[in-house]
Amino acid sequence: MRKFFAFFKARTMEFVRDRGTLFWNLLFPVVLVFGFAFAFAGDGEPLFSVGILGTPDEDLAFMEIEEIEFIEYSGTGNESREAVMERLRRHQIDMLVDFEAQEFAINRESREGPVLRRLFLADSAESLAAGGGLDAAEVEQREPGQQEAAQQESGQQAPGQQAAAGSGAATFTEQEITGDPIRYVDWVVPGVLGMNMMFSCLFGVGFILVRYRKNGVLKRLKATPASPLTFLTAQAASRLVIVVGTSTFVYAGTNAFLQFTMLGSYLNLLLVLILAIACMIAIGLVVAGRLKS
């Protein structure tokens, strides 16, 4: 173990004292995350995004509003109703209208949701009024708290759902969901962390071993009683600790300012990180073993 810790210490100190490497591993990812966060900040798209499931009702005037981007989903696979609801939950779309199920859904925590709801209900109410249903103004003025009464009025009961209005012969049921938005930067951070981890493992192990071989360090160590296994495990362990440390620093440092959305367990995240680092180090070793220069 004395030999292992000697190699571990030497390699780790080499990393810590190499300012160029330290910059690329610590500061560059942070700068990258802030750069992306800044570049993609702001109010986003000027249009509303409305997801559509089923065949849209072309008579609905709502469907002709130019400021709204309608995205049609197939309803299967990763465009299933559940998947599209998840997009709504993450504020990737502002509203979902399911023409097949005669339902629409908004995210209560989205700023765009209530506006779209009003637009949609007003349009639907007009159609309904024209067909002898509710008065358009009456529906438009209803606030979420009054929806229960509306449900009773229209005779529809759906636990957790609120009755709304119909379009022509169809009647839409409103569904409200909640969920914090996922910003662009929330997607960027895992990518930057992953990229940083890959570079660090491949270069920090593979490249360094090739360099050691080229400049004779490996030959010098071969002349000592230290075994190659001790040397390699120390290199890998040093890199593992460095990458876990730098990833934690980058995550915590950027999270302190940008407050990412974190889903799931930190313990699982750490486990996945360690396994991923081990895999990348293994690839680095294979590359170093096969390349001569």
Next chain:
Amino acid sequence: MAPILEVRDLRKQYKSVRAVDGVSFTVPEGICFGLLGPNGAGKTTVVEMMEGILQPSGGEVRFRDRPIDTEFKRRVGIQFQSTALPEYITVKETLELFRALYPHPRPIDEVADICSLWDFLDRDNRKLSGGQRQRLLLAIAIIPKPEVVFLDEPTTGLDPQARRNFWSLIERIKAEKATILLTTHYMDEAQLLCDQVAIMDHGKVLELDEPQALLDRHFHGTVVQIPNPGDLSQLRQARLPADAVFRDGVIEITSDRLDQTVRELLSAELNLDGLTVHKPNLEDLFIKLTGSSLRV
């Protein structure tokens, strides 16, 4: 004295090149043994096979009458011809790293004393001068208190002062009764440090003995050299001493009676500008043995 190292019919083949061709010798314990020869003679290959770094194509190396094994690495110290050191760590940290690799290493203070490292013990390896770097590499080689120290061209590239300083370090290690195996193409270095020398060329050992014994065997008297002696027609007419040799534009005469040789040269009416007279050395011997000058 019983040999500490023995090389038996050592051979190394690189595809079509035979780098070492049946080399055999023994190294008695406690001496400084020199392997001499020009670049490409095969001396580094022989040394690396003796160190266990290179696998021989044939033959064997024995340490204390046993084939070399993992225990051998604990009992020898090695300074390679060119080695990079771990970067971004200091001299002291480098010594600590190598100390951790041996079971009974010398204390850092002792190594620093022997190799005069105190002035730059806290300096980054990357900022060492050539001489300091060689002293550090020598220090690393002696950390395990080795029974044999391999020094492969340790003074190549050093300035004359640094070379002399390094020789004094080697003398100190010799004084500790360690066996030293030194390769060099500096004949003055070999003559000063080595108790026995083997002269190699083209992968073979040409001669092996104590330096003075080799010189006594091959030379009698004094070497007289005359550069730029005149044109060839003048030389043909001149009555030169019988053993004069014309090589690479230089007349070389090995003389037992210097006064008579000088009189003969004066009567030959040659251009004697630049005439030198010296006692034969290992370089003269090498030239005599190989028929060519040293390929540095």
